[in-house]
Amino acid sequence: KTVRNRSETMNSLKDHLIKVYSTLAGGILFTVFGACFPGVPWIFSVVLGVLFMLNAMGNNCILSFFVFSFCQGLIVADLCREISWEVQFITFVITMSIFLIFTATSFLTNKVHEFMLASLVGNMLTGLVLVSFFNWWYQSVLLVIGDVIIGILVFSMYLLVDTAKIVYEHEEGCNDHILHAVQVYVDLLNIWIRLLILVDSLKKDKKKIKNKK
Numbered sequence: 001k002t003v004r005n006r007s008e009t010m011n012s013l014k015d016h017l018i019k020v021y022s023t024l025a026g027g028i029l030f031t032v033f034g035a036c037f038p039g040v041p042w043i044f045s046v047v048l049g050v051l052f053m054l055n056a057m058g059n060n061c062i063l064s065f066f067v068f069s070f071c072q073g074l075i076v077a078d079l080c081r082e083i084s085w086e087v088q089f090i091t092f093v094i095t096m097s098i099f100l101i102f103t104a105t106s107f108l109t110n111k112v113h114e115f116m117l118a119s120l121v122g123n124m125l126t127g128l129v130l131v132s133f134f135n136w137w138y139q140s141v142l143l144v145i146g147d148v149i150i151g152i153l154v155f156s157m158y159l160l161v162d163t164a165k166i167v168y169e170h171e172e173g174c175n176d177h178i179l180h181a182v183q184v185y186v187d188l189l190n191i192w193i194r195l196l197i198l199v200d201s202l203k204k205d206k207k208k209i210k211n212k213k
Contacts, residue, residue, distance in 0.1 A: 016170050019177035020184070023062060027069035027185050034073020038081040065178050072189060079193070083200045091195040095188055098156050106163035145201070148194045155190040162187060 080088060162183045169180070 013167065013170055016175055016177060016180075017166075020166065020180045023065065023177055023181035024184055024188075026062075027065055027181060028188070030066045030069040031073040031076075031189070034070040034075075035077045035080045037074060038077035040074045040077065062178055065182060068182075069185065076193060076196075079196065083196055087199050087203060088196065091192055091199050094195055095192040098191060099159060099184075099188055102156055102159040103163050106160045107167075145198070148198045148201075151194045152191055152198070155187045155194075158187045159184065 162180075166180045166183070
């Protein structure tokens with residue numbers, strides 16, 4: 001009977017994760033689509049995205065999540081316009097690789113350790129916000145690079161934490177696959193944007209060095 005219950009629990013978790021990652025895939029596609037339309041005022045995109053996201057959290061509406069994802073694409077569209085398709089593709093592949101590695105690691109490691117990690121990552125995120133705030137005033141290149149690299153590390157670790165959280169909440173009876181998809185989506189979006197900035201900066205620096213020679 002115990003084996004049977006365990007099997008049912010695993011099947012239930014499997015079905016839930018399929019829903020979560022299917023919804024996540026849809027959100028990514030809408031973000032890519034939104035990124036094809038540069039020039040839309042970012043404040044409009046932010047307000048519209050927040051409104052639809054609040055609606056999604058309140059009404060469990062998948063359409064709201066997709067509209068939110070599309071708005072995120074509109075927000076990064078101007079950034080993408082300045083960056084080559086080659087760099088965008090490379091950073092997307094790296095982001096997906098990070099997602100697969102850290103998600104798989106989350107299923108293989110001790111869940112207690114991951115929840116302990118959540119506190120550390122939360123403190124690192126606070127530090128990241130402070131660095132970004134100071135850089136808004138001082139405009140330091142070193143602070144930008146530090147913010148990008150630390151941000152990639154922080155949100156990669158958040159993939160571990162959020163995956164463990166999804167499993168834990170499902171076991172506790174929470175089957176909101178849209179909310180769980182949003183948690184992972186935010187992690188991936190932050191990783192991808194920072195990778196875009198980092199790889200593009202390295203490429204431009206390399207080109208400057210070649211031109212000097």
